[in-house]
Amino acid sequence: MIDFSLTAGDRRLIEVTRLENEAMRKHARYYDQHEDEIEPASFPESSELPDKMELMREIEDQTSGLVIAESLMDLEYADPRLRRTEHGLGDMIVGYAGTPEQLERFGHLVLAIALTEPGAGSDPRAITGSARYDEATGEWVLNGEKIYCSKFGQADGAVVLLKGESEGGHRPFLAFIVEKGTPGLVQLGQVKKMGIRNWDTEDFVLQDCRVPAINKVDADFGKTMVVFNGTRPKVAAMGLSIARTLMDFTRDKLKEAGVNVHYAAGRAKRSQLEDRLLRLEALHEATKLSILNCKWREQNEGTNTGATKVDAAIAKAMGGGAARRITQECMEMLGPLGLSEEFLAEKWYRDARIFDIFEGAGEVNRLIVARWLLDYSSKELN
């Protein structure tokens, strides 16, 4: 039955997340200014604050369901995080595509996923990094440059997507687990970014990096992409949340300056600033419902089934777009003082912009939706 109410458990998880965000806000500027430092696995405050993921599992039956509950917490995302997330995208792939032997051997590792190259971002088919099988040693020889790899600094390694040797003019996607410390893996350190500087992002190079055959994961391009059906709405929620944090800040500061949003009046009785705040809030709510709808479907139909591919693309396209518009307009409404590093507003403005790019740019997600909506293949619409 159509219902938009939050359960007691939902509300409790949101409350716990907000408390955590409040406590952590004091660390935000430090990690913005110290981008080479990776955040601790947990901050000292963790001794006083509950583990929200643990709490979520404990009170599952009081929530709208685990997938929705987690999304509600993502919609309260702030940085830095009190506790590091346990999993990387790479170990999620090993989790569903790995053999029992691989799970035994690699299951305990935290693995990033390495896809992007300097010449291949939105179009992963343009990847040039290569994998060659050496029959003499039974090893794979890996070469390539991988950039913008989230979580690589703190991870034990990565699932790296490369291309195999030509089979009838076609080079297949191949995936390998590459652990840190493997000879030939050269870490290049944290990427210097405009925003989300606390977000662990590294580049690395593979130079004749040799891995044994068991490191090859049976995850082709399609199987790798399935993981995005869950993470796209998640990342969209985080980006939207940063935008909402700036929107709340803007509303509070403008309120102090005498600007109040009234929901009862029509548009002729609103000031320009009131009207814009209202429109941005409406956009925020529309986007939030699109994300929650996707997560609701995922909860019903399974995370890695591929059933929510289009919904995930919609959530991400909406989230990325809303993050851009909301933060840009809020900064304009705040005026010159909003530029000051005395406040976090300028940081949130920088942070939010990436959310329409990583985890699938707005255009890539629109292509996914368009092909479904118009019944076109990727050849017919690209």
Added chain:
Amino acid sequence: MIDFEMTEEQAMARDAMRDFAAAELRPAARASDDGATIAPELRNKLWSTGLVQSMLDEADSDQPRSRILNAIVLEELAAADASLALALAAPMSFVQAILDHGNASQRATLLPAFQGLDFKAAALAVMEPTFGFDVSATSTVAARAGDTWKLDGRKCMVPLAGACSHFIVTARDGERLRAFVVAANQPGVKVLPPKGTLALRALEMSEVVLDAVTLGADQQLGGEEGCDVQCLVDSGRAALAAVMTGMSRGVLEYAIPYLKDRVAHGSPLARKQVIAFRLVDAHMAIQAMRWMAWRAAWSIESNEEPTRHAQLAFTYASEQTMTIADEALQAFGGHGFVRAHPIEMWYRNARALGLLEGVAGV
């Protein structure tokens, strides 16, 4: 608990209204707009959906009609034609207002007339003929005169005003807004002939003049205590959000086959990203509009910040509907501008829907 799933009853109502609207309303839409009227048999067809009558049947049962169901069916009707959807939405909003806010005697005297087989017009009269009108600055005045009220003012854009037996008129009493049930044939009430409108032409929206209309105390909606007029406004905004969702969906569903078919510079228009992405944006916005409308309806039912949710749904839908109709017209080019296609009608309707207050209700 967050859930987007319709009940079986809601899904059945949606399917039934979708089929009805496609078969009966869409084919009649253009002629109704051109003629600026709705033929009596078409009005009766609208009435034959039973949407108004069943509101009354269900009102006193253990399960009164869900507001979300109202939003669902309004979307379906409007997907075929917004004017015809509103022709039924207007009496629905009148009946809903009496059900929600009327006292026992108002319910007993006013509602039975809506149980019949023939279309029965009644409407809320909220908007006023001043440029920049805002619902929070109503200038129609209700003044107490002993046991009675005296009503003075002008209302405009009242749907099917000439056919209405009753209006619910909003008026200011000092700082407070009140609502009154006014019979069309009361002394001092004058319904002006329609002057024609840009859009939603079939609705024959016109002005209602209230010239020192004397009302009994029992004509105030809710009786002596009155009612919270904001509830009527909230309900109207939620309903219009649903209507705009439907109209936008109609635009998108009409545009897709055409744009896949129409070739320019060697390939179908829909295969060009600039067009395909606009269609995607429309699809995404329509879904979000729908959920916003449902949530507004839910918030009215559960009294969870209804004024806020209704305003947000209305604001978002107004903005998006205008964009969707505008981009569709642009994609059709000259075909969008000529009356051989319905796009130009929807472009006019899109501008109107986001401006109206009180013409519908959930």
